[in-house]
Amino acid sequence: MEKTENLLDKIVSLCKRRGFIYPSAEIYGGFAGFWDYGPYGFALKNNIKQLWWKMFVADREDMYGIDAAQITKHDVLQASGHVGGFSDPLADGSRFNTMFRTSAGAGEDAQTAYLRPETAQGIFTNFKNIVDSFHPELPFGIAQIGKAFRNEISPRDFIFRAREFEQMEVEYFVKPNEWMLAFEFWQKKMHEWISAVGIDATKAHELEVPDSERAHYSKRTIDFEFDFPFGRKELYGLAYRTDFDLSNHAKASRVELSYLDEETKTKITPHVIEPSLGVDRTVLAVLCSAYFEDELGGEKRVVLKLKPAIAPIKVAVFPLLKNKPELVKKAREIFTDLKIAIGAVVFDDNGNIGKRYRRQDEIGTPFCITVDFDSLENGDATVRDRDSGKQERVAIPDLATRIQKDS
Ligand code: GAP
DSSP states (O other): OOOHHHHHHHHHHHEEEEESSSTTTTTTTTOTEEEEEEEEHHHHHHHHHHHIIIIIITOOSEEEEEEEOOOHHHHHHHHHTHHHEEEOOTTTEEEOOOSEEEEEEEGGOOOEEESSSSSHHHHHTHHHHHHHHHHHOEEEEEEEEEEEOOOOSSBBBTTOSEEEEEEEEEEEEEOEEEEEEEHHHHHHHHHHHHHHHTOOOOGGGEEEEGGSSTTTTEEEEEEEEETTTTTTEEEEEEEEETHHHHHHHHHHTTOOOOOETHHHHHEEEEEEEEEEEEEHHHHHHHHHHEEEEEEEEEEEEEEEOOOOOOOOEEEEESSOOOTTHHHHHHHHHEEEHHHHHTTTEEEEOOOHHHHHHHHHHHHHHHHEEEOOHHHEEESSEEEEEEEOOOOOEGGGHHHHHHHTEEE
């Protein structure tokens, strides 16, 4: 089981060849900082988002999910500090605001707007809506998964630094004196997530971000870094945003953004802990963790050892031989049943069995089922495990349960 040199090049090439991720506008020479997800990459990304939503939102009672607009009113980003401060230095010493600016409406009605640089602001501007509609008690969180846009001066390292990317964010509202407890809670949860999604935990590290390098809104930040092939770089951030955003939006909008503490009958502005996770960086860290070149049964192979829960395809079904109609018929029956039970299932009868295994290993399919002549006699089929190559015979009616047990 070897990790390889030029790991990033190999991953980029696999992603393109096997339909995970393509350079955007490739037929026009590409478009720096933009990437298109193909069928397997899209499935992998969706599975990652679903797992995150389950762990951070759906399994909990104190979370509210939203999906806010991506184009954001100027006033919002003015109040949040992004219009004035969301900039990177250029080579000549001037600063460049990395928000994409656009305008909404025509003619005299046109107003400046921005593609959101973080999903967080859509959460803060909906704080009052959630409080009014759901009357949650502190602490509670509002969560969102969605696109964010930054006109990065030098996009690089594949999907690591892109100009259009996706974030999974929680703004967790707490009583001001309870921020440390919540910070520690989410810190632990992020470690739990790293293991659950299949990122190599031995390559993930925490970095306490010093005062001088923290974002304008943060009083404490921990960066979760990962040993990418191009160095140790930020994977996620966990920030204590204090009441910076709610207070600034309240001031600028002149709408009260407070919370009535039932115990003390006083109004408070909640403080915020923010776990912020990039989807695309998760995809890249997962791929870096899962990519192996090894030997199985004397044959070299490339394998993605993805957690079954996020694998784009859960199971592939093969007839042992393509030219035996009875095998093909049985295999197609199994495929159809599994498609209903499991969904992400493919049928493959191209080339020999060895080649089919290699193709599935390369995209991280945890199980392959082969239908052979014994299957017709005994009503069972071979289930082959991606990582060990081990095969077991399973009765056809039990196949779905067998696969789901480990997915
Ligand atoms: N709301 C807080 C926030 O946006 P950030 O550290 O600027 O904080 C959070 O971004 C996460 O978003 C990062 O840890 C990273 O995972 C992801 N991210 C940021 N910029 C990115 C980029 N240019 N390309 C891909 N992912 C990015």
